[in-house]
Amino acid sequence: MTGKKNIGASVALCPTPLALCGTYDAGGKPNLATLAWVGVCCSTPPAVQISLQRPRYTYEAILDKREFTVNIPSEKQAKAADFCGLVSGRSVDKFASAGLTQRRGEFVNAPVVNEFPICMECRVINVLELGSHVLFVGEILASWVSEDCLGSGGNADPSLVAPLLYSPIGHSYYGMGSRVGGAFDIGKTLIEGEK
Amino acid sequence: MTGKKNIGASVALCPTPLALCGTYDAGGKPNLATLAWVGVCCSTPPAVQISLQRPRYTYEAILDKREFTVNIPSEKQAKAADFCGLVSGRSVDKFASAGLTQRRGEFVNAPVVNEFPICMECRVINVLELGSHVLFVGEILASWVSEDCLGSGGNADPSLVAPLLYSPIGHSYYGMGSRVGGAFDIGKTLIEGEK
8 A cells, every 4th residue: 555554453543541440359459450442432321441351350350340440640640550550459559559549439339549630430331252352331420530630610621631641553651732623613614615 | 529520420531532434335435434432442353442323324334334444633634534523424525525535445345544644444343232322343454554654663653643632521632742651661660679
């Protein structure tokens, strides 16, 4: 294909959001797993999909509780976010090691990371077995935003969230850049008759 | 919840990747739909999930062909990307109106956007009915990167891709920021014994 290179049958969504899945294990210990794969998948009900490999400790916890949280770290929390994907909650208290604290969600029995700017409380509504990963669809019951990320009018401001992003291409983290424009808006200039 | 505000049962993944779904309709006309919801969902096989509302023209095309492309625009293509979510391919030739061109994929019968930096060719391997949206899992058969986005060693460079991001919070587009560090790497300093 002239002008383009085939980099193989590989994941090239560049970048993807970085998020951490919060669960309590059978003994009530909170755990936090860095998710390679997460995405929004429905508007009504609002829902996210997270995909996990079966050997992961979080996989067991979600099968058991059917509830989890999706926590979005800020760019400044990159080390803690990466750490939670390097070790297993089976043997490590990740919250203690990463210097994070948590409290129980108000809608589900899963931990909300106090230090992270955004947390969604989710209940499993679908499970889909794929190959290496199992996809869980979680209905979002509440979304929490840290008060220091609220901008004008009390609305969450993505620039104040300053989220961390992950690029499968290059296996690196990135920050979020500047605002480009409004969605469902900046393309109107291309509509015939509205030029 | 002290220090946090509940913004309701709403989608708060901030930001999400922005991608456009390419299909040919029953008459062979190429179409390009801005995806609100897209995410990676499996490593082996490599797969993405895209979620579409049933009334969309692209939904019909995917049900018919079971093949599609996922095209990632650059930040400089923000207007064209937004436009493709404002109008329907039923009545508009979006490629012509947005000043874009396409060619047929090498692995699937779906269009590759020539001007966009990344394109994944996908075949449907699962369909999951949710509420407002239907989730399609597409196995990635090839990922194309524009040659002007290849950096050292011929590898795709996310900074050269300069992808466009979408934040459901605030309904706005953002660029990608600077590289923060390597994944599965920068958190090692928090592992006991490796400090």
